[in-house]
């Protein structure tokens with residue numbers, strides 16, 4: 447008995463979608479989503495439909511680029527207007543300086559910052575939706591987009607050469623995923639899965655299965671009476687910018703070589719830091735040698751090297767690479 451209405455719905459929904467897709471009507475359904483200035487929508491609103499992307503972005507550094515404590519301190523509680531453009535922008539699509547948003551600044555680099563382009567929401571996929579869209583905009587697949595704000599990193603990426611085969615920022619910092627662009631019911635049923643990108647903007651996920659981006663190796667290790675000597679060689683084999691990279695904030699990567707005993711306790715340790723400011727960062731294809739010499743005892747068991755991205759207070763640490771050698 448309920449068969450009929452269900453059938454009607456099954457035909458009606460795709461039909462309605464088709465009408466939406468191919469008519470200009472779609473452009474006026476949600477005009478508030480492309481407002482600028484004081485009416486600029488919150489990203490939460492985008493999250494009503496683009497649930498997965500919203501959840502990823504919310505956890506990303508872009509979502510906290512305005513409220514994070516380092517930014518607050520360095521701008522003396524938002525006194526320097528010049529700084530706000532990149533940290534809470536209205537839109538990156540401007541030929542002049544990026545202007546700060548008038549509202550929702552606490553959202554930092556939000557959805558509109560990157561997607562509001564000339565009164566439409568633009569993106570790289572062949573999407574059709576209920577709000578104004580510029581589809582197949584391939585600028586989104588280029589590093590230039592990120593370079594609007596990541597000026598220094600973009601410059602070193604450009605200089606890294608190998609132009610054609612070179613990976614873009616998105617290839618590494620926005621992992622590919624096949625999924626629907628929206629997750630809300632029931633509308634998502636009529637949209638196909640597309641080649642999308644996770645909005646993580648982090649490097650944390652890069653090291654699973656991608657070990658050859660950074661290489662740590664022990665060379666010339668010798669054991670003599672009471673001594674273990676050798677050299678740790680670091681090589682940036684695959685990251686087309688320096689490690690660490692960036693123009694602002696605190697940028698330190700700590701390299702350690704430790705001598706461990708059988709119980710895994712540290713018997714001896716050396717440490718060296720790589721900084722952007724001090725020009726000790728490891729450039730693309732660059733190598734660096736760190737010699738070490740430890741006193742050896744009965745208990746000496748293994749040498750272990752790590753490379754860790756750290757924060758000013760040493761409270762946020764990301765392991766970038768590690769290696770061990772048994773003695």
Ligand code: HEC
Nearest residue numbers: 507510511514532533535555591592595615616619647648
């Ligand atoms: C509108 C300016 C802007 C654009 C465009 C932009 N970013 Fe960012 N990005 C920032 C700001 C500001 C931060 C600092 C956030 C923080 O740590 O508080 C940041 C942080 C990051 C970080 C984390 C850095 C760290 O120290 O952990 C990564 C990775 C990143 N962005 C990647 C990208 C990629 C990839 C793109 C292009 C798809 C991009 N960004 C586009 C402004 C931008």
Ligand code: HEC
Nearest residue numbers: 491492495557561567568569570571573574575581627637
């Ligand atoms: C009412 C639900 C809804 C809301 C709210 C919404 N969107 Fe969409 N959006 C869609 C649908 C549906 C599509 C098309 C999906 C498809 O074709 O696979 C779409 C497509 C897009 C695209 C096109 C991607 C491309 O590659 O062409 C972008 C970009 C986008 N939305 C961004 C946003 C932003 C930013 C917001 C918030 C300001 C937002 N959307 C709010 C439903 C919504």
Ligand code: HEC
Nearest residue numbers: 589592596599600603613614615618649684689690691755
């Ligand atoms: C081949 C993969 C790859 C590509 C391409 C790439 N990155 Fe990275 N990026 C990494 C890795 C791995 C790290 C982690 C090392 C680190 O944190 O210093 C990183 C770190 C970063 C950081 C954090 C800085 C820091 O010191 O932690 C930023 C910001 C960044 N990348 C931006 C970019 C931008 C912008 C582009 C494009 C111009 C880009 N990346 C291209 C792999 C890549």
Ligand code: HEC
Nearest residue numbers: 492496499500503555556557560569586587616627642643
């Ligand atoms: C820092 C810039 C930036 C921010 C912030 C951002 N995006 Fe994107 N977005 C991109 C880029 C770049 C792509 C295309 C990546 C590619 O295809 O290589 C993209 C792709 C998309 C797409 C097309 C499908 C896909 O997954 O590739 C949609 C839809 C979308 N974004 C919605 C959103 C929404 C919603 C938000 C806020 C929750 C958001 N974006 C925040 C840069 C951004």
Ligand code: HEC
Nearest residue numbers: 514516517520521528529532595596691692693694695696
């Ligand atoms: C051209 C765009 C741009 C401008 C202008 C800008 N920033 Fe940033 N800021 C970034 C980007 C991109 C990052 C991410 C790391 C990097 O590449 O340096 C960042 C990161 C930071 C961080 C690190 C946040 C963290 O989580 O560790 C601080 C602090 C910061 N900026 C302060 C400032 C101050 C202060 C000003 C003004 C003097 C300023 N920024 C102006 C783009 C900008």
